[in-house]
Every structure is written in C-alpha cells, then in structure tokens.
Amino acid sequence: MKLVLATGNKGKLREFKKMCEDEVIPFSDLLGEFDIVEDGDTFAQNALIKARAIYEKLGEEYLVIADDSGISLPILNGAPGIYSARYAGEDVTDKDNLYKLVDEVKAKGVESTPAYYTAAIAIVCKYGEYVVHGWMHGDVLATTRGDKGFGYDPMFVPSGFNETLGELDDSVKSEISHRGKALALAKPIIGMLMGK
8 A cells, every 4th residue: 555645835844754664755746736624523533524525536455634723722712723824815825814814813912821722633545544643732832933934933932941832942842843743643544555
C-alpha cells in the first residue's frame, strides 16, 4: 500500500513529511486539486470526511491519512475550533485568520488567555477506519511573535515555554505539537496496516 496524505495545506504536508519515515504522497500529486466539503461537527468527523473522499477515488492500493486540526479558546466559547482554517471567511490567508483571532482576544481586554490545539488524524484503508487525537495546551497572546510555523503559531505559547510556536525551533514544535502527539498514536496503526 502507498501512504497518501489528504491535505492541500503546505504547512501540514511539511510537518507530516518530517514526522513520517515512510514516503508520504500528497493526494494532489495523484488526483490534482479538488475541494472536499468538510461539514462535520468535530475534528474527527472532518478528518474522516477528507480521508474517505480521497480513498474512494484512489482505491485499495492506498492508505489515506487526513488530519483536521485547530485552535480553541474557552474565552471565545471554543472558537475558532473546527472553523480555524476559515475563521476570517472563505478564501482567506493564514494571516487573515491569525489577525482576526488577535483582534478577538484584544476585544476581550486581555493580553493572554488559555487556549488549546486539537488534532484528529483519520486513517482509511481496505482494513478499516481509525481516528486518533492529540492536544497541545497553552496560552494565546493578543499580539504575534516570530515567523516560524504557520496558522496561529505566532500567537500561541505552549505550556512550559515562554516563546510562541512562531519563535520555537521546528524540532521542539514537532515534539510537543498536537499533530506530533496524534501522529505518534497513528504511527503504530499505520505500521500495522502497511505490514498486512
């Protein structure tokens, strides 16, 4: 079986390639670009929607992994949550989403507030469907610092650190990230399925 990643997000693709020893092929290399409507109510549902859509087009020779992830702020009743990638609207940039969230935090009159990232990784292949989760807790700032990473990284300070993900080295981020934690749980499942 070949391992295919169901994402068009270049930042996620970079992270997955770094974390996986296996060769990961982005689905667009095989199928070209197309939109998948993510209309689930949870990160897990949206990850499964993506993985199933790609698997149905590719077939049994492939194992498809997809992730859905985002940031949640209790002060905003869990927003942006599953809408993290389109928080500022459709067809927006990471920077648009980032600065909208910075503005929302500022509007609450705080300089920082607790937040957490969630990553759900779905695995779909001829042997079944699996979903694992990873979380990273910390605080978001009402400002941005650093230019590493992507998405909301420049405003998120992980628990136990003083620097934002936008300032931390990629090797540190991959050890503590929600996606890294979820991938650590997914790897044995992928290994088992690939070995069948």
